[in-house]
Amino acid sequence: MSKRPPGARRKAPTSAASSRAGSASTPSPAAAAAAAAAAAAAAKKAVKEKEVPQWQINPIYEALDSGNHKLALQQITKLMKKSPSSHILRALRAIATVRLGNRDEAYQIVRKVMAEKPTDLVILQTLVFSLRALGKKDDIVELHQTAYEQAANDEEVANHYFMALVRTTDFAKWQQVALSLSRTYPHPKYRYWNVVATFLQAMHTDRNKSTVLLTLCERMLQKLATENKIANAEQLGLYIDVLTALGRDKAVIKEVLDRHLHLVKVEEEVWRMHLDLLPSGEERRDLACTVLKKNADDWAAWTAYLDSVIALDTPVDDVNAYIDSMQTSARTRGAFLAALEYARRRADTDPAPMAAYWQFIGHKPCFYNDVTPYLTAYRDWVASLTHVVQATPKSATLGVNLRKMRRHLALDSIDSVDAILDEYLAARSVDEDLLPTERREADEFIALAALYLVDGVDKDTVVLDGRVVRAIGLLENGVERSPKNFQFKLLLIRLYLHLGSVSRPLALFESMDIKSIQLDTLSHTLLESIGDLGYLRAAQGFIHESTRIYADNERETPEMVVQAFTHGTVTQVPDFIRFYFRLAKSTARMVARAESWRWSLVAAHRDVKGLKRAVAESEELPIDMEELYENRDVTVMERFVERKAEVLVPPPKDRVFLEMVARAQRVVHGVVMGDAELVCENVKVLMDEEDARYKAVAKVAAHVGMSYLEATAEEEQAKDLGEHLTAILDVLRAAVERVQGVVGGATTINMPVLKALTSVVELLHLAAIATHPSTLVTDKKPPAWIKSAVTKYRADLQPIVEAVQSAITEVQGKMTSTATPALRDAVTAARNAHAGELSTLSDAWVAQVGDDWATALSSIGDQAAQLALVVRA
Amino acid sequence: MTTLRRFRTDDLFTLNNINLDPLTENYNISFYLTYLARWPDYFSVAESASGQAMGYVMGKAEGRGKEWHGHVTALTVGPAFRRLGLGKQLMQVLEDVSEKIYNGYFVDLFVRASNAVAISMYEQLGYTTYRRVLEYYSGTRPEDSEDALDMRKALPRDVNKESVIPLKHPVRPEDINFD
Known part of the structure; x- marks a missing residue:
C-alpha cells in the first residue's frame, strides 16, 4: 500500500459555506488518482x-x-x-x-x-x-x-x-526554468508556461522592456499557432491577452480569433468577442441585431448597435423605429435604456424616452440606478413629475424612485423630510409579509429622510446637532423592522462614529457578517476612526481581526496560481497574480498597519522597555506608495447624489497620511533602536510636512529625531539640542491651546472632541520619546550637557501634560453636566418631531452612548496618566 | 440592460452590493479562485450599463458516465436587481456551457427546501425536483439544519430524459458524492 x-489529505476550506455548496473543494478524481x-x-x-x-x-x-x-x-x-x-x-x-x-x-x-x-x-x-x-x-x-x-x-x-x-513572484526565474523545460521536454504546456512567465515579467517592468518581452510572447504564440498547437480556449485567450497588451489593432486580434474559432464553443461568446473587435459599421451593426434578436437586453450589443448607426449616419427615424420595434417585441430594460442612450449621444433632451423608461420600469428598484447617468438632462421633466404614494408595491417603488431622482437633482431638501416620512407611513404596510431577508422597498424612504437630516450637519461641530439623533432614531427603528438592511447599517455606523460611539458600530459591522475579501474593502470606515476616537484597545482588536485576509492571501493565493498552471487555465495566472498584489499592496492594509503602529506604541509607552518591544514588533510601512492598490469601497453606501462624499466621517486616509506615518515610523525606530542613519534619511521629509492635518505630528517626530542626532553627535551640541527640544514644546503648547479651545466650546462629546484629545496624547507620546536619555545616547552615562537639557525638557513638559490631563477631566465633567442631558433632550425632540413614532430611542440607548464616551475618555485619560509618569520618571 | 461576461478575479473587489445580501455567501479566497482555475467558463457576471455587478453565477462540471453534468454552485442577484429576469439570463449561460463545452447530460442545483421564491423560479426555467437531500444544509444547532431539494433539468444529450426521473425516497448528503 x-x-x-x-497532511496531504486536503482539508475542506474553513468557510462553512463550502459544505453547503457540495464538493467543490475536493480534488477531482483525475487529480487525486x-x-x-x-x-x-x-x-x-x-x-x-x-x-x-x-x-x-x-x-x-x-x-x-x-x-x-x-x-x-x-x-x-x-x-x-x-x-x-x-x-x-x-x-x-x-x-x-x-x-x-x-x-x-x-x-x-x-x-x-x-x-x-x-x-x-x-x-x-x-x-x-x-x-x-x-x-x-x-x-x-x-x-x-x-x-x-x-x-x-x-x-x-x-x-x-x-x-x-510560481509560489513566489520572481517572474524572471519562472521564465528561466520554463524556458529550460520547454527546450528539454516536448509537451507544449511548457511553452505556454514560458509565455505566461514572460507575459508576467512584461507586466512588471518598465515600458521599453515590456514591449520587447510582449513581442517575444507574440512570436512564441505565432509559432505555436503555425504548429497547430493552440489547443483550447484558454491558450487562445492568452494569445488575445498578449496582443491586447501589445496594443495590436483589433483587426489583427480578430484575425487570430477567427483562425481558431472552433475553440470557442458557445456561440454567444463568439458574438461577444466579435462585437468587441469589429469596427463600427454594417457588419458590427448586423451582428448586434442578431444578438439583440436573441437577447434584447444585451447592453454590449446595444452599445455596438448605437456606435454603428452613428458611424453610418443612419437616419434618426430609422434608428428610433428599430428601437421602438424592439421595445414592443421584447420589452427589456436594454431596449428602453437604448433610447435614452441614443438621445444622450445626440444631445437630444426631449423627455419622451425618459418618460417611456419611467412608464416601463419606474416601479422597479433598479430604476434609479439605471437612469443615473442620464438624469441631469431631464431636470425639468423630473421636477414636473408627481406621484401620490399608496400602499401597493408598485406605488411605493415609484414614490421612492421619484424621491431619489429629486435628491440627485437637488430638487428636495431637509424641508422634504416630513413629506418623505408620510410617504413611508403610507407605503410601509406593503412590506409587512415579506421575509426579514428580503429587501423592503419602503425602507428607502427612511434612508432618504436620514440622509437629508444629516446633509447640513457640520462634522466639526462640538455642539450636539439634534438632526443626527433623529436620523439615528429613524435608522434604528428601520433596522428593527428590517434587520438585514445593510444600507441602514452602513449609514448608522457613520452617524455613531460622529457621535463618538463605537460599541454599536462594531455590533452592526459584525451583524453584516463581513468576511474574506470584504474585510479589505469594507473595514476602513471603522478601522480608521476607532483609534482616533481614543478606543485604543478596541482599535487593536479590530485591526487584528480585519487584517486576517492578508495572511489568507499569502497562504492561499500562491496555491491557486499552482492550480491554474496544473489545470492549464493560463489566462488565470496573470489575474491571480494581480489579485495577490491587490491584497498584498492594498491601501487598506497599509492604513491598518499605520494605525496599528500608532496605537500600539502609545499603549506600550510605559517605559523604554515597552517602547522598544513595540517598535521591534511593528510592521514597517513602505515608502514607495506609488505601488499601492485602492480597494476600499466608497460607493456601496448609497447617497443618491452626483458626488459621493463621505457622511459625517473623514474621507478615507490618503497617501499623505501613509507617507507621514512611514517616515515617522522610521525616525522613531531609528531613535529607539539607535540607528542614526535611518533617522537622518527620514527626518527632513517630516520637517517639511505642510499638510495641516499632519503637520504637528510630523514636526514633533522630526524634532525628536533631530534631538537624537544632536545628542549622539561627536561633539557637544547643547545649543542645537536645546533648540529642538524647545521646538517640540512649542508644537505641543500650540496643540494644547487648540484642544483647550475645542474642549472649552464643547457642550457634547463627539468625534471632533475625542479626536482632539487623542491627537494631543499621541503628540505627548512622541515628545516623551525624547525624554529617555538611554535612547538619546548610546553610552550608558549621558554627559552633563545632555542630562541638563533633558532635565529641563522634562520640567517643561510637566505643565503641558497637566494641561492635557485637565482638558480630559473637563470633558469628563461635561459628560454629566451637558453632554448626556443634551442627548436626552435630542431623543425627546426626535420623538416629538413629525412622525416621531418612527424615531424613538430608549433611555438605555442614551446610557449606552454615555458608557462609550466614558470608555473612550478613561482610555485617553489612562494613556495621559501613563505618559505623565514617563515624563516625571 | 445587461452585459454578461466572464467573471475575473478583479470583480471580487466590487461585489459588495450583492454579497452584503444576507442569503449570499462570502467564500474564502481559495473557493473563488479554485472555480476560476478549474472552470473559468462556468463563472459569469451580469453587469449593468454603468459597469456595476448585478449578479453572478458559478458552476462546475462533475460526475461519471451518465451522471456527467453541470452543477450550479452559486447563483445570486443583488437585492436591487431582482425580478428582472437576470437569474434566467445567468442560468442560460450556465446551461449553454454545460451543453456546448462540457457536453453534459443535465444541469443540477441544490436549493433550501424552504426557499419557495427560488424553487418557483427554477421551476419556471424547467427544473424539476429529482430528490430531497436530508439535512444537506448544516447549522451550528441541529434545528438550524435544513433539507435541500436537488433540482435537475435534462440537456439535449439525455435524449430520453432519464436523468430527471424523480427518486422515490430522500437521500443523505453522503450519498450524493459525484467524485
Missing part, C-alpha cells in the same frame, strides 16, 4: 534506495495523521538507531518536531537534510510540509532548485521546481 506524506500514482511511484523509488522499509514507516504516518506526534517521534527515534542518516526518517522527524512546537529544532533538521541535496520527491514533499509550517518560502525554492540541479533529467523534479517558483 502506498502512503502519501502526512494522479497524486496517488505519483506517491506510489515515489514510494517505490524510496524502497529501491534501501531506505527504511515502507512497512516500518507506515505506523509513523498513521501516528502523524492522527495527531499523535509524540508517538511518531518515539517510533522515529527507535528506527533511527539503525538508520541514522535516513532522509525520510529525518524529514518525518522535522514534521513531528514542528508540530510539537520546537520550530528552531525542526528547521535545523530540515537544513541538515537539505545540505545532503535530496532529489527523491517523497523526501522533498515531506520537507516542504515542515518548511511551509515554518513559513520558509525561500527554503522551499532552494530545496527544489538544488534537487533540480542534481537531477536535471528528471521531468517530475523539474515540474516540482517550477511549481515551487
Whole structure:
C-alpha cells in the first residue's frame, strides 16, 4: 500500500459555506488518482534506495495523521538507531518536531537534510510540509532548485521546481526554468508556461522592456499557432491577452480569433468577442441585431448597435423605429435604456424616452440606478413629475424612485423630510409579509429622510446637532423592522462614529457578517476612526481581526496560481497574480498597519522597555506608495447624489497620511533602536510636512529625531539640542491651546472632541520619546550637557501634560453636566418631531452612548496618566 | 440592460452590493479562485450599463458516465436587481456551457427546501425536483439544519430524459458524492 506524506489529505476550506455548496473543494478524481500514482511511484523509488522499509514507516504516518506526534517521534527515534542518516526518517522527524512546537529544532533538521541535496520527491514533499509550517518560502525554492540541479533529467523534479517558483513572484526565474523545460521536454504546456512567465515579467517592468518581452510572447504564440498547437480556449485567450497588451489593432486580434474559432464553443461568446473587435459599421451593426434578436437586453450589443448607426449616419427615424420595434417585441430594460442612450449621444433632451423608461420600469428598484447617468438632462421633466404614494408595491417603488431622482437633482431638501416620512407611513404596510431577508422597498424612504437630516450637519461641530439623533432614531427603528438592511447599517455606523460611539458600530459591522475579501474593502470606515476616537484597545482588536485576509492571501493565493498552471487555465495566472498584489499592496492594509503602529506604541509607552518591544514588533510601512492598490469601497453606501462624499466621517486616509506615518515610523525606530542613519534619511521629509492635518505630528517626530542626532553627535551640541527640544514644546503648547479651545466650546462629546484629545496624547507620546536619555545616547552615562537639557525638557513638559490631563477631566465633567442631558433632550425632540413614532430611542440607548464616551475618555485619560509618569520618571 | 461576461478575479473587489445580501455567501479566497482555475467558463457576471455587478453565477462540471453534468454552485442577484429576469439570463449561460463545452447530460442545483421564491423560479426555467437531500444544509444547532431539494433539468444529450426521473425516497448528503 502506498502512503502519501502526512497532511496531504486536503482539508475542506474553513468557510462553512463550502459544505453547503457540495464538493467543490475536493480534488477531482483525475487529480487525486494522479497524486496517488505519483506517491506510489515515489514510494517505490524510496524502497529501491534501501531506505527504511515502507512497512516500518507506515505506523509513523498513521501516528502523524492522527495527531499523535509524540508517538511518531518515539517510533522515529527507535528506527533511527539503525538508520541514522535516513532522509525520510529525518524529514518525518522535522514534521513531528514542528508540530510539537520546537520550530528552531525542526528547521535545523530540515537544513541538515537539505545540505545532503535530496532529489527523491517523497523526501522533498515531506520537507516542504515542515518548511511551509515554518513559513520558509525561500527554503522551499532552494530545496527544489538544488534537487533540480542534481537531477536535471528528471521531468517530475523539474515540474516540482517550477511549481515551487510560481509560489513566489520572481517572474524572471519562472521564465528561466520554463524556458529550460520547454527546450528539454516536448509537451507544449511548457511553452505556454514560458509565455505566461514572460507575459508576467512584461507586466512588471518598465515600458521599453515590456514591449520587447510582449513581442517575444507574440512570436512564441505565432509559432505555436503555425504548429497547430493552440489547443483550447484558454491558450487562445492568452494569445488575445498578449496582443491586447501589445496594443495590436483589433483587426489583427480578430484575425487570430477567427483562425481558431472552433475553440470557442458557445456561440454567444463568439458574438461577444466579435462585437468587441469589429469596427463600427454594417457588419458590427448586423451582428448586434442578431444578438439583440436573441437577447434584447444585451447592453454590449446595444452599445455596438448605437456606435454603428452613428458611424453610418443612419437616419434618426430609422434608428428610433428599430428601437421602438424592439421595445414592443421584447420589452427589456436594454431596449428602453437604448433610447435614452441614443438621445444622450445626440444631445437630444426631449423627455419622451425618459418618460417611456419611467412608464416601463419606474416601479422597479433598479430604476434609479439605471437612469443615473442620464438624469441631469431631464431636470425639468423630473421636477414636473408627481406621484401620490399608496400602499401597493408598485406605488411605493415609484414614490421612492421619484424621491431619489429629486435628491440627485437637488430638487428636495431637509424641508422634504416630513413629506418623505408620510410617504413611508403610507407605503410601509406593503412590506409587512415579506421575509426579514428580503429587501423592503419602503425602507428607502427612511434612508432618504436620514440622509437629508444629516446633509447640513457640520462634522466639526462640538455642539450636539439634534438632526443626527433623529436620523439615528429613524435608522434604528428601520433596522428593527428590517434587520438585514445593510444600507441602514452602513449609514448608522457613520452617524455613531460622529457621535463618538463605537460599541454599536462594531455590533452592526459584525451583524453584516463581513468576511474574506470584504474585510479589505469594507473595514476602513471603522478601522480608521476607532483609534482616533481614543478606543485604543478596541482599535487593536479590530485591526487584528480585519487584517486576517492578508495572511489568507499569502497562504492561499500562491496555491491557486499552482492550480491554474496544473489545470492549464493560463489566462488565470496573470489575474491571480494581480489579485495577490491587490491584497498584498492594498491601501487598506497599509492604513491598518499605520494605525496599528500608532496605537500600539502609545499603549506600550510605559517605559523604554515597552517602547522598544513595540517598535521591534511593528510592521514597517513602505515608502514607495506609488505601488499601492485602492480597494476600499466608497460607493456601496448609497447617497443618491452626483458626488459621493463621505457622511459625517473623514474621507478615507490618503497617501499623505501613509507617507507621514512611514517616515515617522522610521525616525522613531531609528531613535529607539539607535540607528542614526535611518533617522537622518527620514527626518527632513517630516520637517517639511505642510499638510495641516499632519503637520504637528510630523514636526514633533522630526524634532525628536533631530534631538537624537544632536545628542549622539561627536561633539557637544547643547545649543542645537536645546533648540529642538524647545521646538517640540512649542508644537505641543500650540496643540494644547487648540484642544483647550475645542474642549472649552464643547457642550457634547463627539468625534471632533475625542479626536482632539487623542491627537494631543499621541503628540505627548512622541515628545516623551525624547525624554529617555538611554535612547538619546548610546553610552550608558549621558554627559552633563545632555542630562541638563533633558532635565529641563522634562520640567517643561510637566505643565503641558497637566494641561492635557485637565482638558480630559473637563470633558469628563461635561459628560454629566451637558453632554448626556443634551442627548436626552435630542431623543425627546426626535420623538416629538413629525412622525416621531418612527424615531424613538430608549433611555438605555442614551446610557449606552454615555458608557462609550466614558470608555473612550478613561482610555485617553489612562494613556495621559501613563505618559505623565514617563515624563516625571 | 445587461452585459454578461466572464467573471475575473478583479470583480471580487466590487461585489459588495450583492454579497452584503444576507442569503449570499462570502467564500474564502481559495473557493473563488479554485472555480476560476478549474472552470473559468462556468463563472459569469451580469453587469449593468454603468459597469456595476448585478449578479453572478458559478458552476462546475462533475460526475461519471451518465451522471456527467453541470452543477450550479452559486447563483445570486443583488437585492436591487431582482425580478428582472437576470437569474434566467445567468442560468442560460450556465446551461449553454454545460451543453456546448462540457457536453453534459443535465444541469443540477441544490436549493433550501424552504426557499419557495427560488424553487418557483427554477421551476419556471424547467427544473424539476429529482430528490430531497436530508439535512444537506448544516447549522451550528441541529434545528438550524435544513433539507435541500436537488433540482435537475435534462440537456439535449439525455435524449430520453432519464436523468430527471424523480427518486422515490430522500437521500443523505453522503450519498450524493459525484467524485
